[in-house]
Amino acid sequence: MTDRTTLADVAAAAGVSVSTASLAFSGAGPISAATKERVLAAATELGYAGPSALGRSLRSGRSGIVGVVIGDQLRRSFRDPVSVRVLDGLAGSLGPRGLGVLLVPATGDEDDENDPLVATAPLDAAVLLFGARRSSPILGALQHRGIPVVLGEGPTGLGLPVVGVADRQGTRLLAEHLRDLGHERIAVVTLPLGGARRCAPVDPTRLAEIDCPPAEHRLDGLRDAGIEPVAVVEAAASLVEAGTDAGRVLLDVADPPTAVMTQSDLLAAGVIIAARELGLRVPEDVSVAGFDGLDLPWLAPDVLTSVSQPFAAKGQAVAEMVTAILAGEQPADVELPVELRLGTTTGPPPAA
Amino acid sequence: MTDRTTLADVAAAAGVSVSTASLAFSGAGPISAATKERVLAAATELGYAGPSALGRSLRSGRSGIVGVVIGDQLRRSFRDPVSVRVLDGLAGSLGPRGLGVLLVPATGDEDDENDPLVATAPLDAAVLLFGARRSSPILGALQHRGIPVVLGEGPTGLGLPVVGVADRQGTRLLAEHLRDLGHERIAVVTLPLGGARRCAPVDPTRLAEIDCPPAEHRLDGLRDAGIEPVAVVEAAASLVEAGTDAGRVLLDVADPPTAVMTQSDLLAAGVIIAARELGLRVPEDVSVAGFDGLDLPWLAPDVLTSVSQPFAAKGQAVAEMVTAILAGEQPADVELPVELRLGTTTGPPPAA
DNA sequence: CTGAAAGCGCTAACAT
DNA sequence: ATGTTAGCGCTTTCAG
Numbered sequence: 001m002t003d004r005t006t007l008a009d010v011a012a013a014a015g016v017s018v019s020t021a022s023l024a025f026s027g028a029g030p031i032s033a034a035t036k037e038r039v040l041a042a043a044t045e046l047g048y049a050g051p052s053a054l055g056r057s058l059r060s061g062r063s064g065i066v067g068v069v070i071g072d073q074l075r076r077s078f079r080d081p082v083s084v085r086v087l088d089g090l091a092g093s094l095g096p097r098g099l100g101v102l103l104v105p106a107t108g109d110e111d112d113e114n115d116p117l118v119a120t121a122p123l124d125a126a127v128l129l130f131g132a133r134r135s136s137p138i139l140g141a142l143q144h145r146g147i148p149v150v151l152g153e154g155p156t157g158l159g160l161p162v163v164g165v166a167d168r169q170g171t172r173l174l175a176e177h178l179r180d181l182g183h184e185r186i187a188v189v190t191l192p193l194g195g196a197r198r199c200a201p202v203d204p205t206r207l208a209e210i211d212c213p214p215a216e217h218r219l220d221g222l223r224d225a226g227i228e229p230v231a232v233v234e235a236a237a238s239l240v241e242a243g244t245d246a247g248r249v250l251l252d253v254a255d256p257p258t259a260v261m262t263q264s265d266l267l268a269a270g271v272i273i274a275a276r277e278l279g280l281r282v283p284e285d286v287s288v289a290g291f292d293g294l295d296l297p298w299l300a301p302d303v304l305t306s307v308s309q310p311f312a313a314k315g316q317a318v319a320e321m322v323t324a325i326l327a328g329e330q331p332a333d334v335e336l337p338v339e340l341r342l343g344t345t346t347g348p349p350p351a352a
Numbered sequence: 353m354t355d356r357t358t359l360a361d362v363a364a365a366a367g368v369s370v371s372t373a374s375l376a377f378s379g380a381g382p383i384s385a386a387t388k389e390r391v392l393a394a395a396t397e398l399g400y401a402g403p404s405a406l407g408r409s410l411r412s413g414r415s416g417i418v419g420v421v422i423g424d425q426l427r428r429s430f431r432d433p434v435s436v437r438v439l440d441g442l443a444g445s446l447g448p449r450g451l452g453v454l455l456v457p458a459t460g461d462e463d464d465e466n467d468p469l470v471a472t473a474p475l476d477a478a479v480l481l482f483g484a485r486r487s488s489p490i491l492g493a494l495q496h497r498g499i500p501v502v503l504g505e506g507p508t509g510l511g512l513p514v515v516g517v518a519d520r521q522g523t524r525l526l527a528e529h530l531r532d533l534g535h536e537r538i539a540v541v542t543l544p545l546g547g548a549r550r551c552a553p554v555d556p557t558r559l560a561e562i563d564c565p566p567a568e569h570r571l572d573g574l575r576d577a578g579i580e581p582v583a584v585v586e587a588a589a590s591l592v593e594a595g596t597d598a599g600r601v602l603l604d605v606a607d608p609p610t611a612v613m614t615q616s617d618l619l620a621a622g623v624i625i626a627a628r629e630l631g632l633r634v635p636e637d638v639s640v641a642g643f644d645g646l647d648l649p650w651l652a653p654d655v656l657t658s659v660s661q662p663f664a665a666k667g668q669a670v671a672e673m674v675t676a677i678l679a680g681e682q683p684a685d686v687e688l689p690v691e692l693r694l695g696t697t698t699g700p701p702p703a704a
Numbered sequence: 705c706t707g708a709a710a711g712c713g714c715t716a717a718c719a720t
Numbered sequence: 721a722t723g724t725t726a727g728c729g730c731t732t733t734c735a736g
Contacts, residue, residue: 004413004498006713017723022715029716030721049497053474055713058410058728064473065417065454078436088430091457100469101455102417103443117452121416122405122474145401146356240649269650297592298621298650358729369707374731381732382705407729410712707736712729719724 005048007055014042025051063122066094066322067104067147068129069138080238081294082264082311083130086152089315090127097323099124106138123147125322148325152318154213156333161325163317163334167214167291170307170338171221171261174289177305177340178259179227183287183349187231187257188222189246189267191215191238199245202232218263218291230257235267243270244277251278251286258286258349265290265306269299272345283347293341303343310336357400359407366394377403415474418446418674419456419499420481421490432590433646434616434663435482438504441667442479449675451476458490467493475499477674500677504670506565513677514685515669519566519643522659522690523573523613526641529657529692530611531579535639535701539583539609540574541598541619543567543590551597554584570615570643582609587619595622596629603630603638610638610701617642617658621651624697635699645693655695662688 011021016035023029024039043050057063068087070077077083091101104117104126118141126142129152139158142149151162178186190202194211210216222229233249235242243262247270250260262268268290272282280286282302293308317334324331363373368387375381376391395402409415420439422429429435443453456469456478470493478494481504491510494501503514530538542554546563562568574581585601587594595614599622602612614620620642624634632638634654645660669686676683 004713008713018713019715019724020722023722026715032721035722047496047498050471051715052713053472054406054410054413054415055728056472056715057474058406058713058730059715061406061728063406064469078430078440079433081431084430084436091455095457095467095469098469098472100419100473103453103455105443105447117447117450119402120405120408120450121452122409144399146399244649244652273650273652297596298625300596300625356729360729370730371708371732372706375706378731384705387706403731404729407712408731410714410729411731413712705736708734710731710733712731714728715726717724717726720722 004052005046007048007051010039010043010046010048013046014039022051057122062124062326064099065102065121065123066099067102067117067121067123067126067142069104069106069118069126070129076237077130080130081266082238082292082309085311086129086315086318089312090129090318091315092312093316093319094322097319099319099322104138106136118142119145124326125150127152127318127322129153129318148322150318150321150325152314154217161321161331161333163314163321163336164213164217165309165314165336166338167217168221168224170291170309170340171218172224173338173340174261174291174305174307175222175225175227177342178261178287178289178346179225181259181287181346181348183259185230185255185257185349186227186259186261187233187250188219188229189243189250189260189262189271190219190232190234191263191267192236193234197236198234199236199242199249200234201249202234206234215263222261229261235262235270238264238266240266240270240273243267244274245270247271247274248278251275251280256280256286259346260286260288262288262290265292265294265296265304268304268306268345269296272299272302272304282345285350287346287349289346293339302345304341305343305346306341308339308341310338356404357398359400359403362391362395362398362400365398366391374403409474414476414678416451417454417473417475418451419454419470419473419475419478419494421456421458421470421478422481429482432482432616432618434590434644434661437663438481438667438670441664442481442670443667444664445668445671446674449671451671451674456490458488470494471497476678477502479504479670479674481505481670500674502670502673502677504666506569508685513673513683515666515673515688516565516569516686517661517666517688518690519569520573520576522643522661522692523570524576525690525692526613526643526657526659527574527577527579529694530613530639530641530698531577533611533639533698533700535611537582537607537609537701538579538611538613539585539602540571540581541595541602541612541614541623542571542584542586543615543619544588545586549588550586551588551594551601552586553601554586558586567615574613581613587614587622590616590618592618592622592625595619596626597622599623599626600630603627603632608632608638611698612638612640614640614642617644617646617648617656620656620658620697621648624651624654624656634697637702639698639701641698645691654697656693657695657698658693660691660693662690
């Protein structure tokens with residue numbers, strides 16, 4: 001294959017100037033139907049597939065690419081149905097606006113600052129969907145490059161626009177529901193709180209270190225409902241297995257809680273599995289509730305009691321924010337509403 | 353924010369020429385430590401974050417971006433753990449080579465030819481990971497733009513390099529396993545065969561329309577083992593729910609098969625759920641096997657009998673192929689090995 | 705070791 | 721309606 005054919009070649013072949021040829025493609029400007037046709041014909045002839053993105057980019061200063069930074073491994077983000085749904089909404093809303101999504105895996109290393117992608121990819125904007133720690137080397141690198149950043153998660157006060165969901169209120173609603181059912185011994189399984197991943201009871205020291213806004217907000221919601229959990233365990237990840245681990249810790253004791261609230265649906269599913277392993281019926285012996293509102297078909301015939309968050313809307317909100325920023329506006333933070341979803345996994349506590 | 357600082361600004365501030373400044377950043381070329389330092393200092397001073405990707409791209413003719421086309425909705429691809437794992441492997445291998453992954457959702461419409469992303473994104477190469485139909489409008493558009501394409505799935509003979517897995521052999525191994533266990537009435541649940549999505553028995557007419565290489569190869573493998581399935585049902589998607597639907601069709605009959613082979617693990621999980629619903633024990637009453645070799649923690653304590661395919665290796669192989677092509681080579685097709693994984697969901701057929 | 709100059713492919717004023 | 725002329729920000733010969 002020889003060198004790519006360029007607009008100049010086409011122009012020459014059509015016997016017009018480059019700028020005229022340009023107009024034939026962009027359509028932005030006055031051009032006679034005849035010449036346009038001629039140029040297009042010449043293009044087809046030469047196998048020219050339209051203006052090069054690179055040239056256009058340089059000229060316009062825009063690449064049409066939005067970087068989406070996803071916590072450490074892609075694997076981990078993609079195993080989380082929540083990220084996937086939001087990402088889907090984001091890509092779906094960005095596409096029609098002519099913007100594409102570039103995956104930027106955050107290695108998690110300290111040298112993210114020098115990550116080749118973060119450092120050199122031609123990004124118009126970047127989105128930190130999840131796992132946006134308050135101080136991330138990536139964030140620093142992006143800001144240093146002058147790339148506008150939108151956060152898809154809670155840490156406000158960084159001067160960056162944020163799209164969040166009503167974590168706090170949702171948790172409060174759920175907690176009140178359990179309280180109204182008569183539960184007094186409620187345990188909690190949190191998302192990873194930041195730093196090293198582990199499955200362990202959370203003590204005040206650990207609580208002070210939290211660097212995971214959703215986890216924090218959801219704990220706050222609990223307090224809003226006036227509930228003091230009898231135990232709090234941090235999960236190693238938002239995965240079924242991690243939920244099972246946490247569930248064992250909470251339930252395999254002399255005097256187990258009558259209800260377990262988890263900070264994600266996958267964790268809740270894991271807790272349910274742990275409960276069954278231990279011979280506990282859900283919800284007769286122990287109620288289990290999640291957060292997210294996922295469809296978990298393999299839980300059938302059960303339906304998990306949970307707090308539904310609007311995935312697609314979140315992606316869309318982020319997309320709108322990005323568009324606004326690129327248009328030079330300064331969008332205000334958004335908080336999306338959640339909804340309590342009552343399923344079959346919560347009920348009154350055992351008479352005992 | 354004023355106009356971005358450019359290399360020229362930095363050069364001016366450092367009192368050197370642009371070309372020298374360029375050298376200070378690229379390191380490719382002779383430059384005195386002193387000048388280099390001076391330039392870098394000036395850069396920091398001005399808040400210059402290194403050469404702009406756009407300029408570099410135009411100059412080098414490379415954007416460092418690989419488009420990954422994912423079947424219709426992101427959602428669907430991302431709900432499929434297989435895609436996700438492969439994508440993870442791909443991104444992981446591409447990253448260190450300085451290449452990023454741009455998600456290109458195929459709308460599935462006929463006008464994909466004019467999809468803004470496909471048409472204008474600055475791609476160095478593209479990968480069709482899954483759902484590469486033999487004639488895709490996207491494929492045409494990409495080739496027309498002169499963008500090299502790598503296929504992550506079977507349709508050979510398009511003149512495009514392909515990374516495949518040993519679908520056929522894997523299925524044969526699995527089928528032989530079931531035959532050796534004594535099964536004679538084996539049913540099959542296939543992946544969507546292309547075209548409209550439906551859950552329905554597959555007749556010869558439909559068989560002739562297949563446009564889904566993995567499904568086709570896996571059916572071939574069955575034949576290689578000399579097995580004639582008693583029934584074949586096409587699933588509407590590779591999802592648990594779809595498997596449950598298909599399972600009901602196959603098992604809720606007077607004389608159900610003694611074993612069900614599905615073309616994906618999620619489908620197998622769905623069939624298991626359907627079986628349980630119908631009061632059939634697995635594997636005592638019916639054996640169920642999948643394909644993929646996923647971890648399905650919520651199936652615990654069962655382990656699905658399946659054919660493990662090497663996800664990460666596949667992504668890596670695709671990455672290598674892309675790299676080779678960008679280096680001007682013409683890589684040969686790759687077929688990755690699979691492995692039979694015996695779990696607890698298959699056993700001898702009921703005595704009957 | 706450093707500077708000057710010529711583009712990469714395209715678009716947008718401006719002039720014709 | 722079309723052509724001319726400058727660049728966008730950078731890299732890279734090629735001289736000095």
